[in-house]
Amino acid sequence: MNVIPMAAGFGARIEDIDLTGLDAGARETLRVALLEHGLLVVPAQALDPQAQIAASEVFGALETFPPTPSQIPGYPQIFRVASRAADGHTEVGRYWHSDGSFRTVPTPISVWHLEVQPEQGGDTWFVDLQAAYRSLPEQIKAQVRDLQTMHRNGVLHPLVIPHPRTGVAGLYLNIGLTAGIVGMGREESAALIAAIDSHFSREGAVYRHQWQAGDFVVADNFRIAHRATPLSPSQRRILNRTTVRGDGAFWDGARVAGSRLAAG
Numbered sequence: 001m002n003v004i005p006m007a008a009g010f011g012a013r014i015e016d017i018d019l020t021g022l023d024a025g026a027r028e029t030l031r032v033a034l035l036e037h038g039l040l041v042v043p044a045q046a047l048d049p050q051a052q053i054a055a056s057e058v059f060g061a062l063e064t065f066p067p068t069p070s071q072i073p074g075y076p077q078i079f080r081v082a083s084r085a086a087d088g089h090t091e092v093g094r095y096w097h098s099d100g101s102f103r104t105v106p107t108p109i110s111v112w113h114l115e116v117q118p119e120q121g122g123d124t125w126f127v128d129l130q131a132a133y134r135s136l137p138e139q140i141k142a143q144v145r146d147l148q149t150m151h152r153n154g155v156l157h158p159l160v161i162p163h164p165r166t167g168v169a170g171l172y173l174n175i176g177l178t179a180g181i182v183g184m185g186r187e188e189s190a191a192l193i194a195a196i197d198s199h200f201s202r203e204g205a206v207y208r209h210q211w212q213a214g215d216f217v218v219a220d221n222f223r224i225a226h227r228a229t230p231l232s233p234s235q236r237r238i239l240n241r242t243t244v245r246g247d248g249a250f251w252d253g254a255r256v257a258g259s260r261l262a263a264g
Contacts, residue, residue, distance in 0.1 A: 008207035010128040011039035019055040038223035042216040061248030095176035098221035105246030116238040122231035129170035165251035
């Protein structure tokens, strides 16, 4: 297995690996790589639903979802995202967000496997939330440090959140589902959210992933935000997504025993 850091300044490409045959050492290497880089891109993996679930469980215990006509029968762990309604959920996440931020205990890790590749378009953008916080102007950094966001469902989260494993601070903001900033008026809140939205998209900060057949991508939602881009139904694409539940990340409790990555 080769772990190759990406030019974006975060993320790593994992080469020379077969996710269907991982031993304990390979699983630990993947976990440490995710903590170090925030985003993993593993190309050319032929995974059926059961194999995707098994590979995803390297990173923790998975969430399950209620059945819908477009989901895969018998596999409630897989949430299908697609360009066509017959294939899965459409029009999903076309704004900067971390999956599951609307939960009281947020979703820590998301995993995608490309089942059907479009001929063109449908890239996903990723940005480093910790770098975004570090690069804020000092005046704005001081302003946001103690603020809380309120989701549309009433769930509150700090706008600046320490990573639960490493303790490194990063911005944490769901642009599409945040109703406002606690203690701010509507206009002031909207202006700050818009400013952070623009900051996430700043020049040189974004890794744009062009999906290729068999791609398996893992994101640490406390380190990385992502954003879907529009894709016409004329282009068929299916992404099978799994997510680690809030209390199930590999770094919780005994799951981090023996990890080679020190906190901080």
